[in-house]
Amino acid sequence: MTQSVVSTVYQRVLLTSIKDVEVTDIVDDGAGGFIRSLRFFGQGAVDAQTPLVFEVLIQSENRTDLKITTPEIDF
Numbered sequence: 552m553t554q555s556v557v558s559t560v561y562q563r564v565l566l567t568s569i570k571d572v573e574v575t576d577i578v579d580d581g582a583g584g585f586i587r588s589l590r591f592f593g594q595g596a597v598d599a600q601t602p603l604v605f606e607v608l609i610q611s612e613n614r615t616d617l618k619i620t621t622p623e624i625d626f
């Protein structure tokens with residue numbers, strides 16, 4: 552008998568009231584690959600720091616796979 556498998560094929564997330572987006576440097580993941588983070592910060596309470604509301608980690612065996620290109624800059 553084969554084992555059942557559930558796979559996510561597509562996900563879409565809507566974030567609202569985002570105040571800042573941070574893209575980290577590509578770093579060694581300690582397991583023979585590389586990782587970087589895309590962090591989304593939202594609206595905080597009065598006199599509070601802007602809270603991290605969502606983080607996406609991307610990982611690859613190849614550093615160049617994690618390069619992000621935009622129409623204006625390459626980082």
